[in-house]
Amino acid sequence: MTRTLYDKLVDAHRVCDLPDGGMLVYVDFHIMNEYTSPQAFSGLDSKALAVRRPEAHLAVIDHVNATRSQEPHDAASKLLIDNLEANCTRHGIAFYGLGDRRQGIEHVVVPEQGLVAPGMLIACGDSHTTTYGAFGALGFGIGTSEVEHVLASQTLRYKRLKTMLVEVDGHLPPGATAKDIIMKVINVVGAGGANGFAVEFAGSAIREQNMPGRMTICNMAVELGARAALIAADAKAYRAAAGRAHSDMLHFDTEAWVSEPDAEFDQVFRIDAGDIAPLVSWGTSPDQSVPIDGAVPFATPDMPPGAKAALTRALEYMGLEQGQPAQSIHIDSAFIGSCTNSRIEDLRAAADILRGRKVAQGVGAIVVPGSALTRMQAEAEGLDRVFIEAGFDWRPESGCSMCLAMNDDIARDGERVASSTNRNFEGRQGRGARTHLMSPAMVAAAAIAGHLADVRAFQQEIS
């Protein structure tokens, strides 16, 4: 029988079948953060259970910490941070806390430390764990009860997903990036279009992407509802997994981690990369996006009532009018960061636009590097100077920060943010905050212009 990459990964990790129709799968590596793990540890305590393999887990502080300094900004966040460290010390689990040069956003830290390799199964109490599919590894987010389950048993109860192939062929036009590929896919497939599916991305435009780009694509695949995202492991993936702190210890080479050529998928989408322009989200769901030279959509007479209601509600929340050109949307702030787009390549792309230019008056701009090591690399390249001279607030510490505003980076009611992040939900960046998703270079362009702007105009000037 010919198998998809997803099926190979599930088969390789199947421990046993369960009488309820599911199976147990083995978790090679499990990552924890400070906000979805406390109740898992207290669950273990209340059941008097031990951690089965403490060495197979890593805990990182990233969600609630301030990024202005290592000092927690309030007592509640300090409690979460201290609690995770205490739990890790008690159970003998590796802990990369504030001040540790290996600290950062979990999904930036893991590849940086060589803790992902093709063929692995990785779980984490964070939905963006799909990121690891970029390496041909099966990564997925879990809830806190499942965190407890992995700690105690090193397994998860699992039900095989349906499979979807998203093929993106052709070449991206200038200005379009991996972020635009995934925003386009979400726009086409829909925000819940891949609920119940594992999505494999294939095609020449995917193969052409470098590893950070592939991570951006797999990262945001969860916004399709995909419980897993995958890209065939090729030489690029093996190279990126090599030469890092843990690389030499990890070898999962029991299979070629690719779908067999005639493997069948339950659903297939094909997208022409040549049709992908730099995109911006206008609404409150990641599938509500338009090309930067386009406009906010109109309600149409043939729209189902539910879709019309969603459009109206999104426009009201976002303070926008139907038909309004995207580039007429003025911003109050700009944010570059998050597990989607805060790697060194993202910072370089934004810096290329900012070099020699200034952030528009009245726009507050923040950049939070994805990890401490990313920040040091950026500083070694002089990127921090570029951001600072342009008027950005260059943060000395790493974390999720304003992507989900669990620390003190909270947008005000009505504040409009150009953001390199992954979710434009109501209230995501602060109560009443208005988020526009786009690539890091597009955020830089918007910061300079003071409104959503076409990065291609800035790039032409440079060349």
Next chain:
Amino acid sequence: MPGTVTGLAAPLALTNVDTDVIMPKRFLITISREGLADGAFADLRFDDTGNIRPDFILNRAPWSDATILVVGDNFGCGSSREHAVWGMRQLGIDACIGTGFAGIFYDNARKNGLALPVVSAEARDAFLQLAGSENGVGFSVDIRDRTIRAGEMTIPFSMDDATRYALIHGADDTRDTLAYADAIQAYEDGLADGMRVSVIK
């Protein structure tokens, strides 16, 4: 949970209700599972000064007593936060009827006894309308025979066997899985050295 959930149903037709809306982040800075009832749908239930929004369905009689929600497509999308389900349970919600749910939310619900019956869009729309009738309507969600009964309607729903079993029996997955310790050990014994992750401290 008994095999059947009964109670008044409230219509919540919004599509893509994400876990940021179900449980805003300011309620997440906690190491407890408790105390989350006030956080559930907080920005829909309360305005920014903490006053009740009288027009929101769960703030209106009789739906303020609802224990079942009829929801829009893709309910529970977004973040993995189980706090969303804890808060809904603490608010007294026992079941959510929809056309499809985000995967992590679905699994979190099962772990906490929140039933998520999946029906067709036509059935959901009919349930939305029925639930919104004046004076409200009692629904009965029978997990055992996978059927929803409400008003004149009797509609089958889909739910995978493992979830159905867990909801009926109130299983503790962690303890139950540890009964398979021998199988887990056998799997681990078969792993090559390079397949046993050991994180550098």
